[in-house]
Amino acid sequence: MLVNDFGSVDIDSLLVSGAAGGTVSLPGGCMCCTTDAAGLGDAIAALSAPDVGLDAILIEASGIAEPPALIRLVLAARSATVSYGGLVYVVDSAEYLTTLATHPSVRGHVAVADLVVLNKADTVDDAESAAVREAVRAVNSTASVLAVTDAAVDPSLLFDDAPDRPADDGPRQLALDDLLRDDHHHDHLHAEFESVSLDHAGPVDPRRLAAFLERPPVGAYRIKGTVLVDRPGHADEAYVIQAVGGVVRVTRAPWGAQSPSTSLVVIGSGLDVVGADAALRAVLGPDADDEHGVLHLTRHLT
Numbered sequence: 001m002l003v004n005d006f007g008s009v010d011i012d013s014l015l016v017s018g019a020a021g022g023t024v025s026l027p028g029g030c031m032c033c034t035t036d037a038a039g040l041g042d043a044i045a046a047l048s049a050p051d052v053g054l055d056a057i058l059i060e061a062s063g064i065a066e067p068p069a070l071i072r073l074v075l076a077a078r079s080a081t082v083s084y085g086g087l088v089y090v091v092d093s094a095e096y097l098t099t100l101a102t103h104p105s106v107r108g109h110v111a112v113a114d115l116v117v118l119n120k121a122d123t124v125d126d127a128e129s130a131a132v133r134e135a136v137r138a139v140n141s142t143a144s145v146l147a148v149t150d151a152a153v154d155p156s157l158l159f160d161d162a163p164d165r166p167a168d169d170g171p172r173q174l175a176l177d178d179l180l181r182d183d184h185h186h187d188h189l190h191a192e193f194e195s196v197s198l199d200h201a202g203p204v205d206p207r208r209l210a211a212f213l214e215r216p217p218v219g220a221y222r223i224k225g226t227v228l229v230d231r232p233g234h235a236d237e238a239y240v241i242q243a244v245g246g247v248v249r250v251t252r253a254p255w256g257a258q259s260p261s262t263s264l265v266v267i268g269s270g271l272d273v274v275g276a277d278a279a280l281r282a283v284l285g286p287d288a289d290d291e292h293g294v295l296h297l298t299r300h301l302t
């Protein structure tokens with residue numbers, strides 16, 4: 001976790017104690033005012049080295065940080081081992097409308113969020129809750145919006161299970177897959193989210209898939225999967241898709257034991273499941289006369 005607190009940037013050395021080198025410090029003050037992404041980029045690069053073994057890096061911005069600037073810094077830090085995981089904005093349901101009146105700039109923060117968590121749902125009645133949701137929707141018509149108590153968000157909305165680890169690999173930091181596994185053993189105290197999936201033996205239309213990923217359905221948080229692009233020179237390996245809030249990452253991977261096919265899932269909250277399902281199915285193809293359409297997908301290759 002990278003914590004950005006009012007001008008001084010510190011990484012809690014305990015939280016990254018398993019990381020190579022222990023603590024990484026970011027000189028230069030508040031991330032939102034940093035004109036040069038090097039400090040943050042270097043820290044993200046150090047933390048994402050495969051031997052460090054972190055599953056995810058969470059940057060907690062202070063209340064005054066500028067989310068658009070933070071997104072730019074994180075996007076600039078993308079690499080073969082780092083992809084953008086989305087901007088989550090946590091709202092105090094009881095205070096949000098008052099805060100909007102006193103700090104109108106909050107609208108600009110909510111506007112760029114990929115997931116808006118309406119926390120403290122237990123402190124508002126249905127009418128207040130609906131008014132908060134409407135105020136969020138007024139500035140952000142596409143984000144996932146999830147009302148919760150105690151900020152209890154199902155981690156599967158945000159992350160995938162990590163690849164299998166050895167069953168007993170000794171003392172180490174708690175990993176996200178431990179959390180996910182553990183979570184499945186409990187009653188779901190957190191709000192439910194929706195998902196829509198597609199498994200198809202055939203290929204996609206790459207131009208339509210790219211458009212779908214770049215402009216995801218309302219309420220979608222992330223889209224992932226592997227797809228077959230049935231064009232000469234493209235079908236020999238899978239295209240592996242990850243997208244959050246229109247930020248698309250595409251890589252190639254061997255089919256291995258899997259026969260070439262298409263498998264996609266859209267995960268979100270406030271998702272129009274029927275509409276998202278129809279939009280997802282509409283990416284199947286390909287259009288026979290669109291030989292250059294694949295460029296719309298390959299331009300996202302990393």
Ligand SMILES: Nc1nc2c(ncn2[C@@H]2O[C@H](COP(=O)(O)OP(=O)(O)OP(=O)(O)O)[C@@H](O)[C@H]2O)c(=O)[nH]1
Binds near residue numbers: 122150151
């Ligand atoms: N009733 C209620 N109280 C909550 C909920 N979530 C958090 N709180 C309380 O709100 C207070 C603030 O919670 P924190 O987790 O410290 O919030 P924070 O945003 O991290 O605060 P900072 O340290 O200022 O960044 C605590 O007293 C929590 O117990 C909720 O869903 N319902």
